Amino acid sequence: MTSKIDAIVVGAGASGAVIASELAQAGLKVVCLDKGPKHTTQDFQLKQDEIRYYARGSLVPSMDTDPITWRETSQDGDGELAPWAAGPLGTANPLHLPPSLGAGGGTVHWGGACWRFRETEFRMKTEIEERLGKSALPEGHTLVDWPITYADLEPYYDKAEWELGISGRGSNVAGRPELDENPWEARRQRDYPMPPLRQGTADIEFSEACSRLGYHPFRTAAAIASEPFKGRSGCTYCGFCHGYPCHVDAKTSTHVAALPYGEASGNLEVREYCRVYKVNRSRDGARVTGVSYYDADGRSVDLEADRVVLACYALENARLLLASGINANGQVGKHLMTHAFGFFMGLTKEPSNPYMGTLVASTSIEDFSGELVHEHDPTVLWGAPIISWPGDYQPIEIAHAMPPSAPRWGAGFRDWMRDNYSHVWSMYSQTANIPTTDTYVDLDPRRKDPWGQPALRMTHGWGEWDQKMVEFLLGVKRKIAREMGLTYWWEETTKPDYHLSTHEVGTHRMGEDPTISVVDVYGRSHECENLYVVGGGQFPSYHGYNPTETIWAMAYMTADSIIGRSAPGPVTEHGHVGDRHASHNHSH
Amino acid sequence: MTVDHSKAADGLTALTFLNDAEARTVEAIAERIIPDGGDGAGAASAGVVYYIDRSIGGVSTHLQHVYRTGLRALDRYCLNERSAAYIGLTADDQDGVIRHFLGPEQTEVGTTPQLFGDEEGERDDADLPILRRLFAVVREHTIEGFFCDPVYGGNRDAIGWKLVGFPGAYWGYTAQQMGPGFDGRSLPIKTLSDLRAQLQSLPDNSTFTSNQES
Known part of the structure; x- marks a missing residue:
């Protein structure tokens, strides 16, 4: 690699791997730094191991190395180490920590739920105010509409689906009127590149129950190849998916779906075990000059480049900006949003065999999404899809998800697991807290990580309005459970004790007004002209959907902006018009 | 003693x-x-x-x-x-x-x-x-x-x-195994050691990329 670097990308996860690869393929010299290892598929051949990946959370960071403190409100004094993130053994529950370390980031362990946001999600604040009145939103809320629309992102959603590989069946596809399962899907220029994953038996029961209730079930789109895709294998339904890496590269993890294309260009160097701790600035502060990081042996290394892209998750992006003193307008870390899942578990009459398949080989309904919920209950601010979670459950995980009425130890515990494990089934939804002046992250005033860097502190609680969304959807789930004939069910509380869902967003909001946002619509910093801060942290509002497909779409948009390439044009039989144009247009 | x-x-x-x-x-x-x-x-x-x-x-x-x-x-x-x-x-x-x-x-x-x-x-x-x-x-x-x-x-x-009826470490499951009425307890239990033995005997990885193994 030459000494001159065009771009440093910090983080090789969902957005970082895509941007690094796109820039490298366009001819820019790129160095991508990640805290963790550069995973290979060989590392994961024997990944069917619940101790390694679930009990010991070997892919995710620990509170020892990457501490996060939490307090419910800003009146609660100092934060404590995230109490939901460490069980009796002091190890993390891998569900409730920031995404995986290493190349691929959170897309290594994720379940692969893939969603486009609907049109109205981009103007959630306006929709709520117009439908429910200005006073409907809670006092102190900081909700804003997005500065872009669904139409702006559609070409990039399409690109993400076809470049990276998503399985599903569209419902509102141009020229395909026969595809119509989900009446509320936003218009799409073409279908997914692969058909939906194979359903398990309990998911079919869910789907049929929803139809009988008059709802509109459709297959959840999945970032898992349902058939061979670009040299990757189709899914084998091994049942070790969510929380686990893929042993056949069927899962759309960016270390196999994006990084190899960048590396093949000869312009991308991925440096593993590099922990960036500071973004360095020019003397006048208007530009960044590069980053400083600790290597695997703890040595500090300074690296210079023409531009820096921070792509290391909404939380670490904010922490790095704050630790680097890049926060002139005080907006960094504000507007924190995350998901409550409303988990609903039950027992099916016939065996569900929950150790087979993947959680996202599933079915969803959108009958109560977003503003649609207002027709049913105008006191609920915003709805969300209800999603079946039909499989991918191992015994230790279920031993930690038993109903509160079940014995916790002794013969009763043993017998409950014996009699019920093979009948477990679940569904969930995702509702985000409304951001307020009291949901934010900042630097912990006292706690440091082992390298002496300040820990991140979260201030986050669930408001009554947030709990109402969870409760409404739990009510629908109870109806579905009855219709399915579940023999028993139990529910997560409307006020979960976790405040990290692995879907944290909003902490470096994008917007056109540089006084009230951190980055522009391309993720470019308002404060330092050659700094980009990308990912879910850009989201101005948040909804009922997993964030990653939107993060991918925005990453492609950022890459086009850096390269000086226009958006992908309409699809032709040769692919995107914009893609062909671009191959003659990059300038570096 | x-x-x-x-x-x-x-x-x-x-x-x-x-x-x-x-x-x-x-x-x-x-x-x-x-x-x-x-x-x-x-x-x-x-x-x-x-x-x-x-x-x-x-x-x-x-x-x-x-x-x-x-x-x-x-x-x-x-x-x-x-x-x-x-x-x-x-x-x-x-x-x-x-x-x-x-x-x-x-x-x-x-x-x-x-x-x-x-x-x-x-x-x-x-x-x-x-x-x-x-x-x-x-x-x-x-x-x-x-x-x-x-x-x-x-x-x-x-x-x-x-x-509890958990078959252990599997490369994958077939459509028939995932279908209604399948008795999961009929599946032989496999451990990571069993999988590793198969890896060594199948250098072309044909087993673990196939869905059809039973």
Whole structure:
């Protein structure tokens, strides 16, 4: 690699791997730094191991190395180490920590739920105010509409689906009127590149129950190849998916779906075990000059480049900006949003065999999404899809998800697991807290990580309005459970004790007004002209959907902006018009 | 004197951290947390104590003190309150000790067992915090050691997996296996060692990328 670097990308996860690869393929010299290892598929051949990946959370960071403190409100004094993130053994529950370390980031362990946001999600604040009145939103809320629309992102959603590989069946596809399962899907220029994953038996029961209730079930789109895709294998339904890496590269993890294309260009160097701790600035502060990081042996290394892209998750992006003193307008870390899942578990009459398949080989309904919920209950601010979670459950995980009425130890515990494990089934939804002046992250005033860097502190609680969304959807789930004939069910509380869902967003909001946002619509910093801060942290509002497909779409948009390439044009039989144009247009 | 030890999944009986007396006590507690129901499937026969010993000897060294000081405190408690060491108590009395520190088997719906922060109780008994922590840790470790892959020392002969009907480590499942009415208990149980053996015999990876294996 030459000494001159065009771009440093910090983080090789969902957005970082895509941007690094796109820039490298366009001819820019790129160095991508990640805290963790550069995973290979060989590392994961024997990944069917619940101790390694679930009990010991070997892919995710620990509170020892990457501490996060939490307090419910800003009146609660100092934060404590995230109490939901460490069980009796002091190890993390891998569900409730920031995404995986290493190349691929959170897309290594994720379940692969893939969603486009609907049109109205981009103007959630306006929709709520117009439908429910200005006073409907809670006092102190900081909700804003997005500065872009669904139409702006559609070409990039399409690109993400076809470049990276998503399985599903569209419902509102141009020229395909026969595809119509989900009446509320936003218009799409073409279908997914692969058909939906194979359903398990309990998911079919869910789907049929929803139809009988008059709802509109459709297959959840999945970032898992349902058939061979670009040299990757189709899914084998091994049942070790969510929380686990893929042993056949069927899962759309960016270390196999994006990084190899960048590396093949000869312009991308991925440096593993590099922990960036500071973004360095020019003397006048208007530009960044590069980053400083600790290597695997703890040595500090300074690296210079023409531009820096921070792509290391909404939380670490904010922490790095704050630790680097890049926060002139005080907006960094504000507007924190995350998901409550409303988990609903039950027992099916016939065996569900929950150790087979993947959680996202599933079915969803959108009958109560977003503003649609207002027709049913105008006191609920915003709805969300209800999603079946039909499989991918191992015994230790279920031993930690038993109903509160079940014995916790002794013969009763043993017998409950014996009699019920093979009948477990679940569904969930995702509702985000409304951001307020009291949901934010900042630097912990006292706690440091082992390298002496300040820990991140979260201030986050669930408001009554947030709990109402969870409760409404739990009510629908109870109806579905009855219709399915579940023999028993139990529910997560409307006020979960976790405040990290692995879907944290909003902490470096994008917007056109540089006084009230951190980055522009391309993720470019308002404060330092050659700094980009990308990912879910850009989201101005948040909804009922997993964030990653939107993060991918925005990453492609950022890459086009850096390269000086226009958006992908309409699809032709040769692919995107914009893609062909671009191959003659990059300038570096 | 000959001693009939339980065995780890690999048949070995040596210890890497716990001393012999500690191991016997831990095994006795674990056996009350997941007791043999007369079908041979309990924590002792699954070799859970070897899972625990190897975990704290190698990976979870930060928990060594919980076992060492906690088990000493348990001896003190049992001798003071029940006039015998834990392993000398009847099963009912052993359950009573667990109930005292871990809470009842079954809690009332909607309540969370209060395991920490009982400051009044802690003033009365300096050993209370470590004993509560010990039992919380042993419960957690017992579940792990009962359902782990046997490579970790527990789940000997896949006792835990057989009990609940979990077939273990699979490359994948077929459409027929995922379909309605399929009896999952008819699937042969496989461990990570079985998968590794297949990897070595199939260098072209044909098995683990195929969905059609049964």
